[in-house]
Amino acid sequence: xxxxxxxxxxxxxxxxxxxxxxxxxxxxxxxxxxxxxxxxxxxxxxxxxxxxxxxxxxxxxxxxxxxxxxxxxxxxxxxxxxxxxxxxxxxxxxxxxxxxxxxxxxxxxxxxxxxxxxxxxxxxxxxxxxxxxxxxxxxxxxxxxxxxxxxxxxxxxxxxxxxxxxxxxxxxxxxxxxxxxxxxxxxxxxxxxxxxxxxxxxxxxxxxxxxxxxxxxxxxxxxxxxxxxxxxxxx
Numbered sequence: 001x002x003x004x005x006x007x008x009x010x011x012x013x014x015x016x017x018x019x020x021x022x023x024x025x026x027x028x029x030x031x032x033x034x035x036x037x038x039x040x041x042x043x044x045x046x047x048x049x050x051x052x053x054x055x056x057x058x059x060x061x062x063x064x065x066x067x068x069x070x071x072x073x074x075x076x077x078x079x080x081x082x083x084x085x086x087x088x089x090x091x092x093x094x095x096x097x098x099x100x101x102x103x104x105x106x107x108x109x110x111x112x113x114x115x116x117x118x119x120x121x122x123x124x125x126x127x128x129x130x131x132x133x134x135x136x137x138x139x140x141x142x143x144x145x146x147x148x149x150x151x152x153x154x155x156x157x158x159x160x161x162x163x164x165x166x167x168x169x170x171x172x173x174x175x176x177x178x179x180x181x182x183x184x185x186x187x188x189x190x191x192x193x194x195x196x197x198x199x200x201x202x203x204x205x206x207x208x209x210x211x212x213x214x215x216x217x218x219x220x221x222x223x224x225x226x227x228x229x230x231x232x233x234x235x
Contacts, residue, residue, distance in 0.1 A: 001034075001041040001042065001043055001065060001066065001067045001068055002040065002041070002042045002043070002067065002068065002069055002070075002071065002225065002228065003042075003043050003045075003058075003061045003065065003067030003069065003070040003071070003116050004042060004043070004044045004045070004054055004061075004070075004071050004073060004221065005045055005046075005047050005054065005057055005058060005061065005070060005072050005073070005173070005177055006044075006045075006046055006047070006072070006074045006214075007046065007047055007049045007050075007053070007054065007074055007075050007172065007173050008046060008048075008049065008074065008075075008210075008214070008219075010039070010045060010072055010211055010214035011046070011075065011211065011214045011217065011218065012045070012046045012073070012218070013218075014214075014215065014218040014219070014222070015037070015042075015043050015044050015073075015218050015221055015222060016033050017177055018037045018038075018225075019033060019034075019035035019036065019037055019042065019044065019221055020035055020036050020037070021035050021036065022034065022035040023035060023209065025064070027060045027064060027163055028059075028060040029048075029058065030045050030046065030047055030048075030055060030056075030057050030109075031045065031046070032044075032045045032060070032061065032065065033045065034065065034090070037222065037225045037226075038125070038149050038225055038226045038228075038229040039229045040120070040225050040226075040228045040229050041066060042066050042225065043061060043065045043079075045057055045061060047173065049173065049174035050149055050172055051096070051147060051148070051149050051172065051173065051175070052172035052176070053173075054072075054172070054174075054176040054177050055176040055177070055179065055180050056132035057177075058070060058176070058177045058180035058181065059180050059184075062180065062181075062184045062186060065189070067186065068187070069122065069186065069187040069188060069189070070177060070181055070186055070187075070188045070189075071125070071175045071189045071190075071191060071221070072095075072173055072174045072178075072186055072188070072190045072191070073128070073190065073191045073192075073217050073218065073221050074092070074125070074171065074191075074192060074193070074214065074217060075130050075171070075192060075193050075194070075195040075210050075212070075213040075214050075217065075218065076089060076145065076152065076169040076170060076171035076192035076193070076194060076195065077152050077169065077170045077171070077194065077195065077196050077197065077198030077202060078156075078158075078169065078170075078194050078196070078197050078198050079146065079152075079158050079161050079162045079167045079168050079169055079170050080141075080167075080168040081140050081171075081199055082141065082160055082168070083168050083169065084197075085193065085194050085195065085196065085197065085205060085209050086139045086193065086194060086209065086212065086213060086216065087107075087138070087139050087140070087141060087193075087194045088133045088139065088140045088141070088191070088192070088194070088216065088217070088220065089140070089141050089142075089143065089145060089168060089169040089190075089191075089192045089193075089194065090121075090126050090129050090130040090133065090140060090142055090189065090190070090191055090192075090201060091121050091126065091142075091143070091144065091145040091178075091190035091191075091192070092120070092121060092126065092142045092143055092144065093118040093119055093121060093144050093145075094118065094119050094121065094144070094145045094146075094147060094174045094175040094177075094178040094190055095109045095117055095118045095119070095144060095145075095147065095165050095167065095175055095176075095226070096109055096111060096146075096147050096148065096165070096175040096176065096179065097146045097147065097161055097164070097165060097170075097175075098146045098149060098150065099107055099111060102111075108164055108165075109164075109165060111179060113183070114182050114183065118165075119167070119175070119178040119179060119181075119182050121178065121188060121189045121190060122187035122188060122189055124187075125187055125188070125189040126142070126189045128224065128227065129185055129191050129220070129224055130142060131210040132220055132223050132227060133191075133194065133220050136220055136223060138220065140215065141168055141169075143166070143167070143168035143211075144148075144165055144167040144168060144169075145167065145168075145169045145171060145174045145175070145190050145192060146165050146167035146169070146170045146171075146175070147170075147171055147172060147173060147174050147175025147176060147178075148170070148172065148175075149172060150172075151172070151204055152170045152198040152202065152212070153196075153198070153199065153200065153202040153203070153206040153221060154199065154200065155161045155199040155200060156198075157198075158170070158198040158199055160179040163209060165219050169194065171192060171193050174190040174192070175186045177190070178190065187216070191217055191220065191221065192217065193213035193214065193216040193217040195209045195212075195213040195214075196209060196210075
């Protein structure tokens with residue numbers, strides 16, 4: 001089973017509509033919609049924005065549906081001059097930029113328990129997503145996705161996150177989902193379509209482009225699921 005988590009309805013509704021014979025289970029305030037797309041079993045859920053919402057949702061998905069992998073899909077902001085609106089970012093790793101125990105001598109973003117700053121995504125899963133996006137004609141980037149409970153709309157913050165973490169994309173869920181997946185040994189990936197530049201123009205760009213960006217990322221996901229069916233058929 002492929003678990004798919006998005007924060008907003010625009011990010012998951014297109015995928016849910018593709019599910020045949022769906023069943024809905026409500027847990028932790030989320031509707032987990034399970035069924036098949038192109039013969040591949042999926043469970044799609046909207047977690048709502050923010051790290052705690054994302055972590056609650058990911059853990060409920062792990063505990064109750066035993067997914068083979070979890071993919072976080074949705075929109076994000078650019079943290080690099082090379083990444084522009086409507087580009088696709090497939091994370092090579094994720095971090096939680098708002099964890100700060102530097103006063104205790106640890107580096108910025110250090111995650112106790114996992115004992116790292118950056119959590120690597122699953123390389124095979126991420127590469128397959130990236131190739132699917134390329135086959136869809138999209139321009140993609142691979143790199144660090146930075147997660148925190150702040151809507152990034154400041155050029156100063158954008159530059160700081162790029163400098164401190166080498167991050168090329170910012171958002172509010174992927175790092176928390178990656179944290180849960182790492183703790184549970186579940187392969188995971190993060191796919192983001194860029195809706196804004198993460199700077200002072202973000203408040204204008206985000207409402208304009210978020211729906212288009214969400215449609216791009218969900219279209220890639222549907223095509224990705226079809227490739228999973230093809231691979232299953234080869235066994």
